[in-house]
Amino acid sequence: MNLEEKLKILADSAKYDASCSSSGSTRKSKNGIGNTAYAGICHSFASDGRCISLLKILLTNCCIFDCKYCLNRKSNTIQRAIFTPEEIAKITINFYKRNYIEGLFLSSGILKNPDYTMNLLIKTIELLRHKYRFGGYIHAKAIPGASETSLKKLGSLVDRLSANIELPTESSLKLLAPNKEISKVDNIMQYIKKNHQKNFVPAGQSTQMIIGATKETDKDIIGKSESLYHHYQLKRVFYSAYIPVNQDKLLPRLKIPPLKRENRLYQADWLLRYYGFTTQDLLDDKNPNFNLLLDPKADYAVRHINEFPKEINTCSYKDLLKIPGIGIKSAKRIASSRKLFTLQFKDLKNMGVVLKRAKYFITCNHKYFINPEYFEKKFIESNLILEDKEKLTQTKKQLSFFE
Amino acid sequence: MKQTNSIYLYQNTFSSLLSLIQLLIEAKIKPINIKNTNYTPSLFDTIITLEINEKDGINFWISKTTKEIIKTTYYIFLSNNPEKELIIYYFLLNSLKYQNKIFYLRRLNCVTKALKISHQVTNEAHKFKGFxxxxxxxxxxxxxxxxxxxxxxxxxxxxxxxxxxxxxxxxxxxxxxxxxxxxxxxxxxxxxxxxxxxxxxxTMENEKIEKLWKSFYKTIGIKERQNDRCRMNFMPKKYWKNMLEMSEEIEKNNK
Incomplete structure (x- = not known):
């Protein structure tokens, strides 16, 4: 098998991992090649619109596990391949030199046992860091069941180390990934959190959940993320809409991956991390799943309409963040500017506020943007939904125009 | 001299522009237009070249404004906006008065424009770090x-x-x-x-690596999730020309 065939197989097996970020680390280049950019850099975008920043590959797609949802499970008859450390180092350096990538994302199927696999990962990354003096970004996957010694070693070589919990509840994991124990993933996260510092996993850890392969509600999923952020200080939780790659009676028969649902989860995830929302704010037992017609923030505002409209000039920064159409940047701009002068609607436009969305939920200098009689839940809700639909058809038209 | 057709010239460098603007502000002149020496004047233009000491200009702005203001001004200077000189003039004029508060005064037209252009420049630079x-x-x-x-x-x-x-x-x-x-x-x-x-x-080696990259690019996209609109949003076609992995797409589009 030549190098290109290997790369095809081992990139194809790695592509379902959603993690793409290359941010959070600031290594300066020394004698070798490469550094990291704190904000991260996207080098390309794949045909599915996802960012490519790292050479995302598996060391091998051989695996002793038999997780039902996974392309690489033991019982699948697919072509198997394994990279040598030298091959990975060579591709990484050559891609990096030509500025194709920001660094390496290295995961692996489990060969023989967890620590054996960990040692292969360590050997590869040591080669890159020491022999090739590679200073670019490296994200490695920790193998569940790995010893603390190997976690320590791998963590000191990479920018980000992570383990995927794959499914939001233990029962689902037992059902679909009988070899994977949730406690082993927990152990890894705990270890990384405890030892996280400048020279150990400087960019922190992340994880991933598959969406739509099991019966959990959005509330289960977002609740799980919330507790992960809280317990392990994760940088990111990634959501990956389930794509049926295997036939199995335990798996749902989906024709189209639940992409809209995945999108809603990402939106909600941002609200958790940056906007001060909690799972309870967004979902409850009566509505355990996100509204597919309306984004979670607008949906929250409509459901809590009695908390609105908020006065832009006086409401707290925390409240500004609750208003649809106002992001972190514009909230900060509003907070700083209103100290200097009283804001008018016109000013908001210059600050990057999406007035189309915000106008229903705010007053500016005690004036409501439209006729105050229209401040009514049903009216606002239907308008927001309509606007989203129009936007969608418009962009579709524009796109077909270009093609 | 009638000011309406006056065009003030600077020597294509950032420091030259800063010096010129200092001189104009000190002389209380509101220029109709500022252009660099590549400008081809029309029949009705009056070209004015002031005697510029570039060093003085830089020192003046360093002492009178802030690092952030000079940085923003520099990014605007790098932009291809045909009116960038005038925008810089008004941005700096107001900076003397407001200092760093200027970044919150988006109700001033020149500030909104200045920040927008400066953002466009840094944004494009960031994109090219990847592309x-x-x-x-x-x-x-x-x-x-x-x-x-x-x-x-x-x-x-x-x-x-x-x-x-x-x-x-x-x-x-x-x-x-x-x-x-x-x-x-x-x-x-x-x-x-x-x-x-x-x-x-x-080299031959280079061709091999390029082939590897192209095949990696093709492999890494998930077919079931194909989304041209999303890709176009993040990576508009204007960037494709010099991107190795997009060569086949360009060919496809040209057919």
């Missing part, structure tokens, strides 16, 4: 061509000077016909015609 593609020439020099809208070559050069510290590299801005050459120590930005590069031949 620039080098190839390895036979003499092991890394060579890239870019076609940015704004004059970001200097910003990009700083980035690659840190990143590819121990490589020789050349980046050519084909829109402006200027090149940046890095000698493992410093980079120099010069006119394309000063240096003739005619050995652009690459």
């Amino acid at each position: 620039t593609r080098f190839k390895e020439l036979k003499n092991h020099i890394l060579y890239a061509e870019i076609a940015p809208e704004n004059d970001i070559l200097i910003l990009l050069s700083h980035h690659f000077k840190n990143r590819l510290k121990n490589e020789y590299w050349i980046i050519k801005d084909t829109n402006r016909q200027i090149i940046s050459i890095y000698d493992k120590n410093k980079f120099y930005i010069v006119d394309n015609n000063i240096l003739k590069i005619d050995h652009l031949a690459t």
